Amino acid sequence: LLTEDVIGYSLAGDITLGGIFSVHVDTNHPVINFRESPQPLQCNRFHLRYYRFFLAMVYTIMEINASDDLLPNITLGYKLYDSCYNEVRSLMGAQWILSGKEKVVPNFNCNKDIMPLAIIGDLPSKASIPLARILGLYRYPQVSYGSVHPSLSEKTQFPSFLRTIHNxxxxxxxxxxxxxxxxxxxxxxxxxxxxxxxxxxxxxxxxxxxxxxxxxxxxxxxxxxxxxxxxxxxxxxxxxxxxxxxxxxxxxxxxxxxxxxxxxxxxxxxxxxxxxxxxxxxxxxxxxxxxxxxxxxxxxxxGNIPGFKEFLYNIHPSVSLDDLLIKTFWENAFQCVWPENGTYNNSSPAPHREDIVWCTGKERVDSIDPNIFDVYNFRVTHNVYTAVLSVAHALHQMNNCVPGKGPFKNGSCADIYNHQPWQLLHYIKHIRFNNTAGEEIYFDANGDVxxxxxxxxxxxxxxxxxxxxxxxxxxxxxxxxxxxxxxxxxILWNVGHGQIPVSVCSDPCPRGHRRATIQGQKICCFDCLPCSEGEILNPNSDSKCLKCPEDQWPDSMKERCLPKTIQFLSYDEPLGSSLACISVLFCLITFSAFCLFIAKRKTPIVKANNRELSYLLLISLMFGFLCSLAFIGRPNLKTCMIRQVLFAVIFSFCISVILAKTVTVIMIFSATNPDSKLKRLVAMRIPVYIVPVCTMVQIILCIVWLARAAPFAEFNMAAEIGIIVIECNEGSRVLFACVLGYMGLLAAVSLLVACLARKLPDTFNETKFITFSMLVFASVWLTFIPAYLSTKGKQTVAVEIFAILSSMAGLLVCIFIPKCYIILLHPEMNSKQYITGRNTRNRGT
Structure with missing residues (x-):
């Protein structure tokens, strides 16, 4: 080590504390030629803020000495030294503090009576670490206020080191x-x-x-x-x-x-x-x-240090005569030179003579810019204050120890004036006190606060x-x-940042998009890919998507799976209520026609068209219109079984009646021919059996269908995206096709027979109207097939209802509206004479 006179700032007391502070922050290293004693290290760059740390220890000891509660009747002294932010200077200061001589003698204590009991310092970790290694050999307490190196918490290496700053x-x-x-x-x-x-x-x-x-x-x-x-x-x-x-x-x-x-x-x-x-x-x-x-x-x-601001404002070279640094502080704070120096000292560059500003001593500390010499915000300064108080409280507890209840062997106590370093270290490690802010101060097992x-x-x-x-x-x-x-x-951000600045490699993915790592890049650099249909972004991993359960569907942002909307044709929506109203309206119209035919049952036009079959046809049309109501509403097992069966039986009955009417017309007109062989068939009343027989065949088919594989309600998840369609599964498709095929067969036979009889003479020959009505019926159902296959969800049911209503309305309009027109608006045509006259004219022609 370089050895030289290393005079510090000291004050005598009953017991003494040492302090090492980096008031200067740079040193000039001398050239070592090994032929002569090296020159001492020269300190540069006086630091105003670090000088405040130095003064904090002076002030704290003054406050302790003035206190009646902490170490009463005991005066604390101090020995302070400027290490200049240098490891070598720090060790030299420790030698001076511990040996008690201006000419330091390593490993010797030449002034045991005033040997400091603990050392406060140093600021940089690079200076505290070698110092802590040496002091640790003797378990000599060292409390740093600014060294944050993590290794200093390892008590195996630094057993006597503590600090009032964090790791x-x-x-x-x-x-x-x-x-x-x-x-x-x-x-x-x-x-x-x-x-x-x-x-x-x-x-x-x-x-x-x-x-x-x-x-x-x-x-x-x-x-x-x-x-x-x-x-x-x-x-x-x-x-x-x-x-x-x-x-x-x-x-x-x-x-x-x-x-x-x-x-x-x-x-x-x-x-x-x-x-x-x-x-x-x-x-x-x-x-x-x-x-x-x-x-x-x-x-x-x-932290708050009561009275310290006033203390700083009152420092002056004329007051602190023993402080070797006060004049340097003054010169750097006020950019002046004391007259007795004649120039700047070694800590500042010398300007030209004509530029020198002389210090007068009238400068005021409270005029210094707070950004340079802050007297309001004490942070590391407060750590110095806490470090000194920690040692003082440990000494206070040592002084108040009751023999027999002490922490050492057999309950013994340590003498505050004559004890081993490790005894004071024990007390420091176990101190607990509240600082000026009411916060509890103590050291953990690692020596940290x-x-x-x-x-x-x-x-x-x-x-x-x-x-x-x-x-x-x-x-x-x-x-x-x-x-x-x-x-x-x-928070006030820098220019251009009105809001919180963004610092990302890739911008965050939009909602519903997952991160896709770019090959060869870090995970923070990525592309954004949308989640597939039916998937949401994994809430636990933004690089993966999760498929929603079958009965759920992602929301618009693909962040949550929501229950799918349940859809069916209901009475509450406009389409369902409109179809229901149309169905009822046509039923009422049909019922009105039925009532009209009952009322005019003895008129020639009603008689001439086989009124019993006309009654049956009108009744079947009324039930046909009403059966469409079974298709509206939430499907369940009962409605699914009823609606298709009702539709099949009623339509079969209706078409059977039309077939019977057509056959009746053909047989009657054919029987008028003297050579016709159909006269015997007329007597057998074959048309009367057509309706029950044809209808019974359909009923048997429906019974077999219901017995083997009846229709049932099911949830169709795939019909529409994001929607659960409640629909009727027809059960056995083969039997359902047989039912529909039988209705198609009856319709085809009726259309064929009607086409054959369309040229029979008579003013009220129904076969022309039946032919046209069956053409309308066939057109509707042939159009229904592609329309049914091209729709999904509730629209499929609506198309079927529309086909039922259209086909039934076609039969009603084509067969009965002309008769109602004559009955109501042209009653003169509804007479036997008109029919007979017309027939006569036809025969004459």
Missing amino acids: ANYEVFVLAQLLKYFNWTWVGIISSDNDLGRSGAQLVSREIENNGGCIAFNEILPIVNFMGSVYRIVDVIQKSRATVIIAYCTIESFIPLIEEASIHNITDKVWLGTTLWTISSDFSKNEIRTTLNGSLGIATQH PLYLDILNWQMFPNGSNQYVSIGGFDAQAPKGQELKIQINK
Whole structure:
């Protein structure tokens, strides 16, 4: 180790605490030629904010000494040393603190009476780690306020190390939670080329990938000769589609990168920072603050230190004569030089003589820009405050120990003025007290305090000023899933981001589309393919689709399976109610014709057309119109069995009557011929048997059909997309075809017989009308076949009802309307004389 006079800032007391602080943040390394004693390390770049950490320990000890509750009648002293953010300086400071001599003597304690009982520090992990290894050999308590390296939690390596700041591994988890919260899945990572940076980058990459995210790029910033890498990384940032970049870097390596990014005007990125640089005051250039505007960062929890702001406002070189750093602070804070120095000290470059501004001592600390010397937001400063209080509370408990009830062998206690380091370490590990915010402070088995992190948002204002705004926090003690809390309304994003920025490789798939990974790309880069018909997006995996159950169908967005709409021809819908009304209307018309025929049953026109068969035909037409009602409504077993049977029997009966009427006309007119052989058939009244026989055949067919394979209601899932059609399954298709075929046979025979008899003479010869009606009947049912086959669902039933009504209406109109017309409007034609006269004229002709 380099040895030199390493004078620090000290204050005598009954018992003493040591403190190591990185007030300067850079050192000049001397050239070592091994021929002469090396020159001491020269410290550069005085850091105003880090000096505040230094003053926090001074203030806390002053407050403890003034307290009547904590360590009463005991005065605490301190020995503070500036390590200049350097490992070697940190070890030199520890030697000075522990040996008690200006000329340090390693492994010797030359002033045992005032030997510090514990060391507070250091800030950087790189300085705390070697120091903790040495102090751990003696179980000498060390409480750091800023070292976050995860390895420091391993008590096998660092048994006497404790800290009032979190383990850096927790930052990894918080960063991953932030990405998940804002749905940022395509992220870049930049880390420092050191142990903390590399391990942190690996952990955060793993956590991001576990949450379904991807790493767009992972770049490392070298410690030395880094500008070439900075240029390359900035080029990668500009070309990448990733909007969010995690900077897991130390402040030393991050500043050159962000300066280069600001030169290239990269303002469309969201930087996620760790505690290594988030609340740094080193970003003095306005361009850098513009680049970082809208970024998010993790910071240690904000804390309150009562009276500390007033203490800072009252510091002055004329008051703190023993503080070797106060004048350097003054010169850097007010950009002036004390007259006795004549120039700037080694921590600042010397300007031209004519540009020197002399310090007068009248400068006021409360006039310093809060962005440079913040006296309102205490984070790491509060950690220093907590660290000193932790040791003080441990000493207080040691001092109040009752012999016989102590924590050591046989209930013994330790002497606060003469004890072993490991005894104080025991008390520090087991302290529990509430800080000024009422929060309980204690150390867990790893020497860490309860975890709570603030989430900050960099916000820059038009006047060039900026501030860190707390927009949420992470509380490790909160219930699982509720650790992270964000107030989105407080966030101000960078230029061009009015809403939450998007950072994805591929835009999210529209609803009802699944992700299809692109070969050779990461899972965050994908194409979107629509789910097939009848499928929804898998709620547990957006890369798969699920087929809905048979009785369900996807909603319009293909996100849920909904029960299919049940469809049947009902009375509640316009089509069903219209067909029902038409059916009833035609039934009433037929009934009116029937009543008219009953009333005029003795008139020649009714008698001349076989009125008994006409009555039967009208009755069958009425039932034919009404049977269509059985096709309307929700199908069930009974309606399915009844409606087709009714339709078949009634139609067969109707056509049988028409056949009987036609045969009757032919037999009567043929019997008038003297040579006709049909005279004997007329006497046998064959037409009377046609109706029951033909109808009975159909009834037998229907009975066999119902007995063998009766129709039943079924749910047709495939008839229409997204609809369940309740319809009647006809059971045996062969028997159903026999029933229909028999009706077709009767209709064909009736049409043939009617065509043969259409030229028979008589004014009221019905065969012409029967022929025309049967042509209408045949046309309707021949048209029905293609129409029936081309429709689906309830329209199929509607087509069948329409065919029934049309064919029945054709029979009614063609056969009975002309007779009703004569009966009602031309009664003079409804007379025997007219019929006889017409017949006479026909014969004369």
